[in-house]
């Protein structure tokens with residue numbers, strides 16, 4: 001597989017890079033991405049492929065279950081750089097159906113040390129869905145329930161995003177909108193769940 005990657009890079013250099021030399025020469029001087037994408041690390045959700053975008057267009061942060069943790073210095077730095085330095089006007093949090101990270105919230109593993117700690121940042125989404133279903137006395141199949149948790153997790157992470165003071169300020173100054181999307185691997189479609197242009201109140 002490693003050889004395949006390097007072979008692919010040779011083809012990229014001779015086919016794509018050579019054909020679009022001016023585009024890549026401009027990009028090498030400066031990037032001007034207009035969207036920050038916060039997505040899942042899942043290999044089946046490659047942002048540039050599913051949105052048909054090119055190098056230089058999207059600033060990307062990916063982690064297990066597309067989580068916005070407020071104690072995550074990695075994401076904090078990405079957000080600060082995106083908003084304060086790149087002046088990116090739109091942030092997308094994109095979940096996906098069939099997310100292994102979300103499914104892992106139902107499993108008890110005695111071997112994993114870090115995954116359960118990380119998923120604590122998404123656990124409230126599962127609780128909200130289960131409470132709602134219990135309140136409605138609804139029984140649904142596990143696949144449907146998982147889809148609801150994936151969607152609720154996107155909403156939850158949009159809430160977490162607004163806990164960052166500089167995200168709130170950028171929204172209040174109408175410089176930033178945040179978007180919640182879900183990608184469906186079975187059809188290739190992206191579903192728009194939510195758009196926030198105004199920061200929610202404390």
Ligand SMILES: [Zn+2]
Pocket residue numbers: 040041042064065066096098099100101102
């Ligand atoms: Zn996932």
